[in-house]
Amino acid sequence: xxSRRSYEIALAAICTGLILFMLWISVVARYGTVAIYIxxxxxxxxxxxxxxxxxxxxxxVASSLLxxxxxxxxxxxxGFVAYFGPMTLISVIMREKKVKWFVAxxxxxxIMNAVLALFYFVTRTLFVDYNAIGFNVHYSVIAIVCxxxxxxxxxxxxxxYGFVKLRMDKVLRDE
Numbered sequence: 001x002x003s004r005r006s007y008e009i010a011l012a013a014i015c016t017g018l019i020l021f022m023l024w025i026s027v028v029a030r031y032g033t034v035a036i037y038i039x040x041x042x043x044x045x046x047x048x049x050x051x052x053x054x055x056x057x058x059x060x061v062a063s064s065l066l067x068x069x070x071x072x073x074x075x076x077x078x079g080f081v082a083y084f085g086p087m088t089l090i091s092v093i094m095r096e097k098k099v100k101w102f103v104a105x106x107x108x109x110x111i112m113n114a115v116l117a118l119f120y121f122v123t124r125t126l127f128v129d130y131n132a133i134g135f136n137v138h139y140s141v142i143a144i145v146c147x148x149x150x151x152x153x154x155x156x157x158x159x160x161y162g163f164v165k166l167r168m169d170k171v172l173r174d175e
């Protein structure tokens with residue numbers, strides 16, 4: 001048992017370091033932020049492939065807190081902290097626990113729209129340049145379009161999880 005717990009903690013620490021490094025890269029590069037968030041989500045999936053749920057949650061919390069302290073630009077990492085990290089954990093755990101799609105999908109949609117509303121109304125980091133598109137877009141249109149895109153992204157991440165799980169079964173040893 002002690003060996004398994006040590007292995008789990010080490011895996012969480014490695015994932016935390018990789019996620020923190022990628023979040024730092026997203027601030028330095030300023031381009032490809034969503035792609036970097038997706039890479040961070042894939043890294044976060046590594047402990048989940050072995051059903052190390054505590055290690056995954058620990059890795060997410062630790063990398064988020066350390067990113068706030070080390071990276072410095074809070075708004076640049078907020079996408080991972082508020083959406084990509086939690087949604088990866090929720091989606092993968094629901095998949096592993098075999099939650100039916102008609103139960104999981106509404107839960108995910110509520111979470112997606114809560115985060116979207118947080119970005120749009122509270123932090124004002126999600127915005128539409130009305131001058132560039134030539135007309136006003138109501139928030140409900142933004143919410144519908146973003147929900148569709150985020151559901152599609154969620155299914156892509158779950159597909160990637162299946163791929164990561166196959167690869168990690170060969171790389172990570174079983175206890």
